[in-house]
Every structure is written in structure tokens, then in C-alpha cells.
Amino acid sequence: MAVSLPDGTEVLLQEGAVLSYGADYNEVDRLIDLDGQAYFQVAKNAERPFLANTSEAELRVTGTAFNLRIDGEELEVEVSEGSIELRRKDKVVPVKAHQCGFASPGKDCTVLTVKDLNRHAWRTGVLRFESAASSEVIKTIANNYDLEVSVADGCDFPFSGVFSDSDPVAVLETVALxxxxxxxxxxxxxxxxxxxLPNCE
Amino acid sequence: MVRSIVVLLVFCLGATTLVAQTQPVKRYPLPRKMMPLEKALIKLTEAGAPISYRPDQLPQVAIKVPGGKKQLSAWLSFLLRDTELIFRPGPAGFLVLPDPDLFEREVTIHGLITDATSGERLIGAAVYNPEFEKGVLANEYGFYALVIKGGRKQLRVSYTGYEPYESAVVLRSDTSLNIALKRAADLPQIEVIASVGEQQDDLYLTESGISLVQDAVDLVNGAGGEKDVVNVARLLPGITSGANGVGGLIFRGSNSGHNLIMLDGVPVYNLNHAAGLFSIFNSEAIRRADVYKDGIPARFGGRIGGVLDVHTRDGNLYNHQVTTGTSLLAANLTAEGPISKGKSSYLLSGRYFWGAPLLRAFSEQEKIKKGRNGTIDYNVNDLNFKLNQQVGAKGRLYLSVYHGKDGYSNSSVQQDAVTVLTQSGTIFDYNAKQSRQEDFNWSNTVGALRYNHEFNDRFFGNFRLSYSDMLVRANFERSDSLYEVIRDDLTQDISSGRFGTDIKQVGAAFDGQLELGGNASLRFGSSLEFSRFLPQLRSGRVPLASHPELVSLEESDVLRSTQFTSYAALKGRVGWLHYRLGLRGQFWSSQGAFFNLSPRLLLAGSFNESTRWRLTYERLAQPIHLISSTVIRLPTDFWVPATTNLPPSTSEQSAFQLDHDLGTNWLFTAAGYYRNLRHLVEYSGGSSSADWLNNLSSGKGFANGIELTLHRKEGKFSGWLNYTLAETRRNFDEEVNAGQPYAFDYDRRHSVKLLLTLTLNRKTDLSATWRYETGGAYSFSRESIILANPAINNPDTQEQEIQLVDEKNGFRFPANHRLDLNARFLLTQRTENKWQHTLNVGVYNLYSRHNPIFYDIRSTYLNVNNTLVKNRQFVQVFFGGILPTLSYKMNFTGGLNPER
Structure with a gap:
């Protein structure tokens, strides 16, 4: 579901996600509240920063495109264009394009370089893995498509693959194979x- | 209304076709580059191809990617074709997965093993997969077929004298793989036996033959410096020569006529040149010879002794080569080369004895020294020709022809004059004259036309047309006379004879080889032969001129025979037990029809990594008999087909062999055998007979023995030491030795053989051989001499017959032994030179032992106390004392890279 915010920011919401913002949006700043996953193309405005936060961390954006997922206190932002900042207490962690920032309660914010923008997959439909650990693959898919996947036994194996327009269940089945x-x-x-999965030998 | 519906329908149809057209199959580009497989897959995914794979399942291989745009399935087929992976559509895009059936699927890998430089087929090369401990040996045509489970397999191909080849192949389906091996720098083993400590010992467990390759034969000295494969065969345990390393091959107490000698698959009736000094096999033309003493494979039959299977070389497929040289006995010229490079070649090799004038002059001198007049003359030449041509992708045609001729003559006349003055004052003036005269002419021709075909991956076949003939003509005359001049009184004892053998044989055969799954393979075949024999013997106490000339094969009634044989042999293993079961059936028809079944059994295994055992049993039958004539003392080949009165000879042999590796370089072998011989045929008649066929008697015999050998197989210094304890006896009916058992001619109780080779450096090799054998058994002639005793005046009682005590083979020659040395020098600076020179210098019979070949009776007349006395002397005839051996060889190779 695509929404346009008063300042021109384009938001694409994943099914089930809830986005809310105050009536004072775009006066001093642009604060939004998100529960779920959405893709933001934030309109450029250096004076009025775009903000999203959890109780501890704050996401500050000036003009960029990114995928944001907030699940309770877990915040995950994968940037596709431009850069954003994650603030927690005094620490500021920049997250640039093709990087993913994580904020968890009680921990410092972390940044991971991601070549493939797999977290955008629910929107783009494209999943790319290159020698990714199978457990990571499963977690990415589960997070992306809001599925619950429990893995019984098994061990990690490296996995590579490209999926376009694929049903996430089909991708999980492929991993299983x-x-x-x-x-x-x-x-x-x-x-x-x-x-x-069978145990490792 | 109707119009609108029509329009609607058209629109719908149009829509659907539009829909169909908007989905063309996508093509993906890849650059034209050599890249790792994973990179190629990544590039495809970057272009958007929906494929998934596990990087840890991809082999680390580089693929030469042709550039261009292809459909995804086409790209995947190409990229994965030499891997253990397959691709298929999955729930989301293409899956690249390991082929689940591959590891269970049985595939056949087959092809030819050749020499990289000359294209020569390597007979018996080993193709082995270390992981499954499975392998096969290439057959006589260099062809192998290995049935193995699919997947990525390590292959090791090895052959003595060559660098081993190791490579990994991915087997998806039946694969054709021809492998060319490069020569190794070091010396090959003399006998091709499994290397110590290598896993592929298992391959050789059922190989009951001993192989002698050309390179190895080249190292060992022979008479006059002539290199000879049969000479090396006689150094093997259990094999001996006739008399003193001269004449024939005796395997474990059999007669020389009991052995199957084959040249390119055709039986040969005459093995010797120069009465056995060297064989008919020109070492320049021979590739390899396989010797079988026991465990005789079912494809060999028709004889009850051992087998010598000689294979000629094909001729260099890539470069022209000319070799010329000489030994003290024969000059040799060999030319070979491609007719169509890589596809066909020829080989022509001939030998000629150039020393005839020297021999004549030398023998005249020697005879004069001994008080005789006469000369020895000898001429020998032979020719080998081979042609081979590739026919299509799966076939090959071979033509091989051999022709050899020997001519020998020996004459000697001894005259003594004795004057006797008796007490009564009478003078007797005696002239005693002894003359010996003999001449032999042998010739034989062998021809084979063979066609090989690979019917499919597992089935190989060979068709063969064969021709073999032999012609022998011999004449002899011996006379002792005593002439009293004054009274003109002549007493003469003369005996002479003519002897001839004509044999002509043509045949056709098929041999097939089929690789079955699991560990088994099957060899089977059939053959048909037509033969004609004409043995002739005329002898008597008359001058030679009074015997009529011998007739030829066309002019007379010959003995004809037809033989049809079929065989099958299954080789395989069941767990730790390796087996080879064979059955051969022979149908023979000449005067009488005979059918013989010849079962063959071989069981082998390993007790542990260093000890191997083998048990064999076989029953053999021979429908033609070789008679050794006691009338003429030189080796003669007198072949007679079986008749109702003289059925085919049979033998049964049970044998065992145990091999034990001592450390990495030493091998100890113990072998034992027992042979039972039946329906043997001997010439029992006296010294004169017109119908000698009726003077043949039949009998039986046995042979048993233990052979112990210590080998040192590899390294600068190698060779073997063998000790054999053996016994063999014969027992014929009353006509021969009064029905009593007697020792066989070649019953050698003890024999010791030592062969040592030493590589001093890349250009020099030394070899030494020492043979010791208990003397053979010998019969004195049953001749009796009628002599006038000059002391008796009464003409009626004057004549006395002096009989000799005779027991067949009751006399033993002294033990014969001799030491031969040889040094071989490669005179060329570098191995890549087009011209190669080799010099061999050696000594034959270093300590000059006079090993007798046979005994002759010579009489000299002396005046002792005024009486004429005839002094009988047993003169031992031996080959020679210490003799030098020398040979020189020059080789020219055209073309590039003449690797040696």
C-alpha cells in the first residue's frame, strides 16, 4: 500500500504494517511511527530531519531511500540510496547505501554491508544470495515476508541463488532441497x- | 448482435495470442573467457537468471566459456557437462544439484593405451582407480574397458618403462578415453610384475603370465651378442633350454614340442634358428612376449606344455625410423614409419647372417687341427613385416608376416693309416676312413591378418585369418670303413637317411572380450583350422644316394586334419577371492576324430598387503605329436597328427604360487607344480625303417618341482636369483626302454639362474647372467659296429658285432653352467638426437666351461703291440668355450621430438 506523506515522502507499506505520524509532521521535523516494514523514499529536506525511533534508538534521515523494519524494539534499516544515521545515546552510526543498520535494545547500533538488498525483496520481488549461510537465508526470508520459520536441527551450508518474483515459500522449499x-x-x-534439516556429518 | 459477438471472439483470440507472444524465452549473455565455474554462474545470476546452487558443491574447475547469448538451460548444460552436477527446474528457478543417481550408476570408461611418441599399443597397461581399488589391464591390442560407478574418479594408468599418468575424470555416462603414456627415463623391469606396495597389485592377481618387454630383452646378452626374447625366457624359473642353452624351450619337464609358440596369434612350428643358438624372433620387431607356465588362459590350447605368446611391434605411427646394426651372428635392418600419420604405419625388419665365409674358413682350420678335412657352412635370414591401418573410428586392421630360412651343412672326413706287422711277419696296411656328412634346411612362414573392432563400450572383438607353414629337409650320412690295402679287403659300416617335414596350416578365428558389470569380464572365442602334414623319414645302412628323394606336400598323400575349438573364460572376484574359470573344447579330425574338453581354473587372493597366493589347475590336450628322432642327433621337428592308435596327448597340471614382498624392493616367490602327462608319443624303432609310423609307441610321464625365486625389482640394481628342484620321468611300452620308466631328456634335478642388471648411469648398463643346470639324460645309440677282427684269420668268425650297453637316458651329462656378461653403452650425447648409437660388448661363457650338447663316437685305429686296435672315443660336442659377443646398432628417427 503506497502512501504519500505531506512532505512528499513516498512510503510503501508492507501488508500489515502500521505507520502513524502526528499532525505536526513537517513543521519542525518529520517524525513517524512504524510497526512493521515499509519502504521509504524520503524527500530531501536538510532542515527538517525525517525521524523514526524505538525507545532507545533514533533513525535520522535527510534525503534517501531505504527499507525500514521495526518489530517491537528491533529496528532494521537497509539503505538503497543516500545515507541515514542511527543514534543511540551519544553514538551516531551512519548507514550508507548498500548497508544495513541494526538497533536492538541494550546493544549498540551495528552496521552491516549488504551487497544485495534482500530486505527490499517483499517490494522488489528479487532475492539474491551469494554464499550466504543457510540460516541467514532463512531468517531473511522470514523477516521479509513476515513468516515464522523454525529450523529443527541441521547445520549451516553455503547457499547462492537469485529469485525473481518468487513465492517465498518456494524459496524456502528450494533451501530445504x-x-x-x-x-x-x-x-x-x-x-x-x-x-x-539432517544433521551435519 | 452476431457481429459484436464475432468481434468479441476475435478480440479474445487476439488477446490470447498477444499474451502468448509476449513471453519469449530469455537469453543470457556470457563473455568469451576462461573462468571458474562459480564465476560463470554468478555472471548468469547478475544478468538475472533464476538459478540457485550450493557453492560448496561446485567443483573447482575452470571452464572455457564461449561468448554469446544462450537460453539458460543451454548454458547450464554446457557448464555442468563435465561435473557431477545436474540442473532441473525447481520450485523457484533452476536448481543446480549433484546428480543423485550418478554415484550408483555404472558407467564404462574405455579406450586405447598407447605410447605417446610412436603410437604403439601398450599391451597389458594397467588402468586403475585407487578409491575403489578397481582396475583392468589393457589387452593384446592396447584396449581396455573399465566398468565403474559414476562421479569424479581418480584414474591412474601405468606401464613398465613409462611415466604413470594420473588424472581425475568426471564420469557421467559411458566415456571414451584414450591415453598416451610417455617413456620414463629409468630402466624398465625385465619381467613385468606388479610393483611392490602399490594398491594395484590386485590387478595382477589373476595374471598368470610373465611378460618380457622389448626394452628389457635388450639388456640381456645372447649368443654372439644377438638379443633374443627366448634367451631371456630361459632365465625364468621352471623354463630351460634343450642342451646347454641351445635349442628350444622346455617348460617344467615338458618336451619342446609340447609348447604353444605364437606369433601375433598364429602357432609357429619352428622356434629355432641355428639349431637353437637364437630364435626366430627378431628382437627389433618384437614388442612383448608373454610366457605362461601355469594358469594357462582358455584362449590358448592345442598343446600340453607352456605358452610363449609373442607380439610384434606396429611401427611408429608418427615418425619414420631406420635402425641398422649387427651382432657377431647376424646383421639387422629395420625400417618403420607412418603411411598416414596417426592412422597407419608399416614395419619391416630383416636379419642376415653375414659370417658364412668366416665360418667356413674357421671350421676348416679347426677340423684340420683335429686331423680331419671338412667344413661347416651356415646361412640364415629372416624377415618380419607388419602393416597396421585404422579403419573408421572403432576398428583397426593388422597384417603381419614372418619368413625365415636356415641352411646348415657339415662335412668332415678323417683318414687314419695304420701299418701292423704281426709276429708271424705279415704286414697289414690299413686305411681307416670316417666320414660324416649332414645338411639341414629349414624354412617357415607365418602370416596373420587381424581386424579389431570396438563393438561398444564393453565389447571388443578381434577377427583373425592365419597361415603357418614349415618346411624341413635334412640329409645325413655316416660311414666308418676299414680297408686293408694289400688284400683289398673292405669292411664298411654306413648309415644314412633323409628326413623331411612339411606342414601347412590355415585358419580363421574370432576372439571377444566383454566387460560385465561388477568386477567380472568374459573372454570367449572360436577358431577353425585346416592343416596338412607330411613327415618323411628314410634311413638305413646304405649310402645316401640309394634313398629316393623326398616328395613335396603337393605330390603325395598327406595327413590332413581339421580342428574346431571354442572357449569361454570368466574372470572376476567375489570379495577377497579372485577367480578365473575357463573351458575350452577342441574337436580334431584327421585319422580318427577326437573331442577334448580342457577346463581351466585359477584362484588367487592376498593374505595381506605383502603376501599373495595363486592356485591353478588345468587339463590340456594336444592333437599333434612332436617326435624326437634318435636317428639324427640334431634337433628336428617331426610333427605327426593324432591317429586312432595315437590319440591326442593330454596333461593335467596343478600348481600354486606364493608371492611375498620383503620391504619395498624385494619380492620372494615360491611356486610348485605337479604335472601328469598321458598319451605321449616316442619314436621307438631302430635305426632303419621304411614305415616309421609303425615305430611309434605311446606312454606317459609326470613332472613335478618347486621353484624358489628372489627378485629385486626396482632401482639401479635389479634382477633375480632362482633355484628349482624338479623331476620328470617317462614311461613307455616295451619298445622303449623295455617298458621301464626312465628320466626324461631334460630332467634337470637342480637348476640355478641368476640375472643381475646394473644401471651405472643414463648411458651405461651392465648385465650378468649365470645358469647352472644338472646335466640332461642321454641315451647312447643302439648302434652296433661290425668289425673284422684282424687277429682272426677265419673269415667266418672274423666278424664281430660290438654291442653297446644301452638304457634309455641312462647316462647323465655333466652339469652345465656358464656365466655371460654384457655391457651396453648408449653412445649418443643427448636423447633428443635424431641419431642414436648403441654398442653392446660382452663375454659368453666367461670361464669357458665346455658344456656338451651331445656325444659322438669317433674311432681311431692304432697299432698297439702289433695288433690293430680300434679305439672308441666318446667325443663331446659343445658349442664353444669363452667367446666374445659384440653388437652395434644405429638408429635414425625423422620428424620432431624423437623421444627415447
Whole structure:
């Protein structure tokens, strides 16, 4: 669901995400509140910073494009264009394009370089993995598509692949095949899965 | 209304076709570059191709990617074709996965093993996969087929005298792989036996033959410096020569006529030149010879002794080569080269004995020294020709022809004059004259036309047309006379004879080899032969001129025979037990029809890594008999087909062999055998007979023995020491030795053989051989001499017959032994030179032992106390004392890279 904010910022919300902002949006600053995942193309305005926060960390943006996911107290932002800043207490962590910043309660903000913008996959439909650990792959997919995947046993194996316009369940099944494991659907809405992988030798 | 519906329909159809057209298959580009497989896949994904894979399942291989745009499936087929991976559509894009069936699927890898420089097929090369401990040996045509599970497999190909080849291949399906091996710098082993400590010992467990390759034969000295594969074969345990390293091959107590001698798959009836000084096999033309004493494979049959299977060289497929040289016995010229490079070649090799005038002059001198007049003349030449041509992708045609001729003559006349004055004052003036005269002419021709075909990956076949003939003509005359001049009184004892053998044989055969799954392979075949024999013997106490001339094969009634044989042999293993089971059936028809079944059994295994065992049993049958004539003392080949009265000879042999590796370089072998011989045929008649066929009697015999050998196999210094304890006896009916068992001619109780080779450096090799054998058994002639005793005046009682005590083979020659040395020098500066010179210098019979070949009776007349006395002397005839050996060889190779 695409929304335009009063300042011109384009937001694409993932199904189930909730975005709210005050009536004073774009007066001094642009503060938004997000629960879920959305893609922001923030209109450039150096004077009125775009803000999103959790109780501890604050995301400060001046003009850029990024994928933001807030799940309770976990904040994850993957930047596709421009750069943003993550602030926690006194520490400022810049997150540039093709980087992903993480904020968790009780920990410093961290930044990870990501070549592939997999966290944008729910929007772009493109998933790219290059020698990614299978556990990471599964976590990315689960986070991206708001699925719950529990992994029983098994060990990590390196995985590479490109998926365009793919059903996330199909991608999970593919991962299962490579690990010689089995993917089971646990609920009737196909939102909860269990992946059983054989143990490492 | 109708119109609008039509329009609607058209629109819908149009829409759907539009939809269909808007989905063309996407093509992806890749650059034209050599790149790792993973990189190629990454590039495809960057272009948007929906593929997934596990990087840890990709092999680290570089692929030469042709540039261009292809559909994804086409790219994946190309990139994955030499890997263990397959691709298929998955839930989300293409999956690149390991082929699940690959590791269980059985594939065949097959092809030819050749010499990289000359293209020569390497017979018996080993192709081995270390992981599964599975392998095969290439057959007589260099062809191998290995059935193995799919996937990435390590292959090791090795052959004595060559660098081993190691490589990994990914086997997806039946694969054709031809491998060319490069020569190694170091000396090959003399016998091709499994290397110590290498896993592929297993491959050789069922190989019951001993292989002698040309390079190795080149190291060992022979008579006059003539290199000879048969000479090296006689150094093997259990194999001996006739008399003193001269004449024939005796395997474990069999007669020389009991052995199957083959040249390119065709049986040869005559093995010797120069009465055995050297064999008919020109070492320049020979690639390899396989010797079988036991565990005789089912494809060999028709003889009850051992097998010598000689393979000729094909001729260099890439470069022209000319070799010329000489030994003290023969000059040699060999030319070979490609007719169409890589596809066909020829080989022509001939030998000629140039020393005839020297021999004549030398023998005249020697005879004069001994008080005789006469000369020895000898001429020998032979020719080998081979042609080989590739036919299509799967076939090859070979033509091989051999022709050899020997001519020998020996004459000697001894005259003694004795004057006797008796007490009564009578003078007797005696002239005693002894003359010996003999001449032999041998010739034989062998031809084979063979066609090989690879029917499919697992089935190889060979068709063969063969021709073999032999022609022998011999004449002899021996006379002792005593002439009293004054009274004109002549007493003469004369015996003479003519002897001839004509044999002509043509045949056709097929041999097939089939690799079965698991660990088994099958060899089978069939053959048909037509032969004609004409043995002739005329002898008597008359001058030679009174015997009519011998007739030729066309002019007379010959003995004809037809033989049809079929065989099958299954080789495989069951767990730790390796086996080879064979059965051969022979149908023979000449005067009488005979059918023989010849089962063959071989079991082998390893007790542990350093000890191997083998048990063999075989029953063999021979439908033609070789008679040794006691009338003429020189080796003669008198072949007679079986008749109802003289059925085919048979033998049964049970043998075992144990090999134990001592450290990395030493091997100890112990072997034992027992042979039972039946329906043997001997000439039992007296010294004169018109119908000698009726003077053949049949009998039986046995042979047993233990052979112990210590080998040092590799390194600068190698060779073997062998001790054999053996016994062999014969027992014929009353006509021969009064029905009593007697020792066989070549019953050698003890024999010791030592061979040592030492590589001093890249250009010099030394070798020494020492042979010791208990003397053979010998019969004195049953001849009796009628002599007039001059002391008796009464003409009626004057004549006395002096009989000789005879027990067949009751006399033993003294042990014969001799030491030969040889040094071989490669005179060329560098191995890449086009011209190569080799010089061999050596000594034959270093300590000059006079090993007798046979005994002759010579009489001299003396005046002792005024009486005429005839002094009988047993003169031992031996080959020679210490003799130098010398040979020189020059080789020219055209073209590039003449690797040696």
C-alpha cells in the first residue's frame, strides 16, 4: 500500500504494517511511527530531519531511500540510496547505501554491508544470495515476508541463488532441497513453517 | 448482435495470442573467457537468471566459456557437462544439484593405451582407480574397458618403462578415453610384475603370465651378442633350454614340442634358428612376449606344455625410423614409419647372417687341427613385416608376416693309416676312413591378418585369418670303413637317411572380450583350422644316394586334419577371492576324430598387503605329436597328427604360487607344480625303417618341482636369483626302454639362474647372467659296429658285432653352467638426437666351461703291440668355450621430438 506523506515522502507499506505520524509532521521535523516494514523514499529536506525511533534508538534521515523494519524494539534499516544515521545515546552510526543498520535494545547500533538488498525483496520481488549461510537465508526470508520459520536441527551450508518474483515459500522449499531437508506448513494460513534439516556429518 | 459477438471472439483470440507472444524465452549473455565455474554462474545470476546452487558443491574447475547469448538451460548444460552436477527446474528457478543417481550408476570408461611418441599399443597397461581399488589391464591390442560407478574418479594408468599418468575424470555416462603414456627415463623391469606396495597389485592377481618387454630383452646378452626374447625366457624359473642353452624351450619337464609358440596369434612350428643358438624372433620387431607356465588362459590350447605368446611391434605411427646394426651372428635392418600419420604405419625388419665365409674358413682350420678335412657352412635370414591401418573410428586392421630360412651343412672326413706287422711277419696296411656328412634346411612362414573392432563400450572383438607353414629337409650320412690295402679287403659300416617335414596350416578365428558389470569380464572365442602334414623319414645302412628323394606336400598323400575349438573364460572376484574359470573344447579330425574338453581354473587372493597366493589347475590336450628322432642327433621337428592308435596327448597340471614382498624392493616367490602327462608319443624303432609310423609307441610321464625365486625389482640394481628342484620321468611300452620308466631328456634335478642388471648411469648398463643346470639324460645309440677282427684269420668268425650297453637316458651329462656378461653403452650425447648409437660388448661363457650338447663316437685305429686296435672315443660336442659377443646398432628417427 503506497502512501504519500505531506512532505512528499513516498512510503510503501508492507501488508500489515502500521505507520502513524502526528499532525505536526513537517513543521519542525518529520517524525513517524512504524510497526512493521515499509519502504521509504524520503524527500530531501536538510532542515527538517525525517525521524523514526524505538525507545532507545533514533533513525535520522535527510534525503534517501531505504527499507525500514521495526518489530517491537528491533529496528532494521537497509539503505538503497543516500545515507541515514542511527543514534543511540551519544553514538551516531551512519548507514550508507548498500548497508544495513541494526538497533536492538541494550546493544549498540551495528552496521552491516549488504551487497544485495534482500530486505527490499517483499517490494522488489528479487532475492539474491551469494554464499550466504543457510540460516541467514532463512531468517531473511522470514523477516521479509513476515513468516515464522523454525529450523529443527541441521547445520549451516553455503547457499547462492537469485529469485525473481518468487513465492517465498518456494524459496524456502528450494533451501530445504539443498539441505536435503523437509519443509512443513504448520498453520492453515501458510504463515508458520518448520524446516527439518539432517544433521551435519 | 452476431457481429459484436464475432468481434468479441476475435478480440479474445487476439488477446490470447498477444499474451502468448509476449513471453519469449530469455537469453543470457556470457563473455568469451576462461573462468571458474562459480564465476560463470554468478555472471548468469547478475544478468538475472533464476538459478540457485550450493557453492560448496561446485567443483573447482575452470571452464572455457564461449561468448554469446544462450537460453539458460543451454548454458547450464554446457557448464555442468563435465561435473557431477545436474540442473532441473525447481520450485523457484533452476536448481543446480549433484546428480543423485550418478554415484550408483555404472558407467564404462574405455579406450586405447598407447605410447605417446610412436603410437604403439601398450599391451597389458594397467588402468586403475585407487578409491575403489578397481582396475583392468589393457589387452593384446592396447584396449581396455573399465566398468565403474559414476562421479569424479581418480584414474591412474601405468606401464613398465613409462611415466604413470594420473588424472581425475568426471564420469557421467559411458566415456571414451584414450591415453598416451610417455617413456620414463629409468630402466624398465625385465619381467613385468606388479610393483611392490602399490594398491594395484590386485590387478595382477589373476595374471598368470610373465611378460618380457622389448626394452628389457635388450639388456640381456645372447649368443654372439644377438638379443633374443627366448634367451631371456630361459632365465625364468621352471623354463630351460634343450642342451646347454641351445635349442628350444622346455617348460617344467615338458618336451619342446609340447609348447604353444605364437606369433601375433598364429602357432609357429619352428622356434629355432641355428639349431637353437637364437630364435626366430627378431628382437627389433618384437614388442612383448608373454610366457605362461601355469594358469594357462582358455584362449590358448592345442598343446600340453607352456605358452610363449609373442607380439610384434606396429611401427611408429608418427615418425619414420631406420635402425641398422649387427651382432657377431647376424646383421639387422629395420625400417618403420607412418603411411598416414596417426592412422597407419608399416614395419619391416630383416636379419642376415653375414659370417658364412668366416665360418667356413674357421671350421676348416679347426677340423684340420683335429686331423680331419671338412667344413661347416651356415646361412640364415629372416624377415618380419607388419602393416597396421585404422579403419573408421572403432576398428583397426593388422597384417603381419614372418619368413625365415636356415641352411646348415657339415662335412668332415678323417683318414687314419695304420701299418701292423704281426709276429708271424705279415704286414697289414690299413686305411681307416670316417666320414660324416649332414645338411639341414629349414624354412617357415607365418602370416596373420587381424581386424579389431570396438563393438561398444564393453565389447571388443578381434577377427583373425592365419597361415603357418614349415618346411624341413635334412640329409645325413655316416660311414666308418676299414680297408686293408694289400688284400683289398673292405669292411664298411654306413648309415644314412633323409628326413623331411612339411606342414601347412590355415585358419580363421574370432576372439571377444566383454566387460560385465561388477568386477567380472568374459573372454570367449572360436577358431577353425585346416592343416596338412607330411613327415618323411628314410634311413638305413646304405649310402645316401640309394634313398629316393623326398616328395613335396603337393605330390603325395598327406595327413590332413581339421580342428574346431571354442572357449569361454570368466574372470572376476567375489570379495577377497579372485577367480578365473575357463573351458575350452577342441574337436580334431584327421585319422580318427577326437573331442577334448580342457577346463581351466585359477584362484588367487592376498593374505595381506605383502603376501599373495595363486592356485591353478588345468587339463590340456594336444592333437599333434612332436617326435624326437634318435636317428639324427640334431634337433628336428617331426610333427605327426593324432591317429586312432595315437590319440591326442593330454596333461593335467596343478600348481600354486606364493608371492611375498620383503620391504619395498624385494619380492620372494615360491611356486610348485605337479604335472601328469598321458598319451605321449616316442619314436621307438631302430635305426632303419621304411614305415616309421609303425615305430611309434605311446606312454606317459609326470613332472613335478618347486621353484624358489628372489627378485629385486626396482632401482639401479635389479634382477633375480632362482633355484628349482624338479623331476620328470617317462614311461613307455616295451619298445622303449623295455617298458621301464626312465628320466626324461631334460630332467634337470637342480637348476640355478641368476640375472643381475646394473644401471651405472643414463648411458651405461651392465648385465650378468649365470645358469647352472644338472646335466640332461642321454641315451647312447643302439648302434652296433661290425668289425673284422684282424687277429682272426677265419673269415667266418672274423666278424664281430660290438654291442653297446644301452638304457634309455641312462647316462647323465655333466652339469652345465656358464656365466655371460654384457655391457651396453648408449653412445649418443643427448636423447633428443635424431641419431642414436648403441654398442653392446660382452663375454659368453666367461670361464669357458665346455658344456656338451651331445656325444659322438669317433674311432681311431692304432697299432698297439702289433695288433690293430680300434679305439672308441666318446667325443663331446659343445658349442664353444669363452667367446666374445659384440653388437652395434644405429638408429635414425625423422620428424620432431624423437623421444627415447
Amino acid at each position: 539443498y539441505g536435503q531437508g523437509v519443509l512443513e506448513v504448520m498453520d492453515k494460513d501458510a504463515k508458520v513453517f518448520r524446516l527439518s
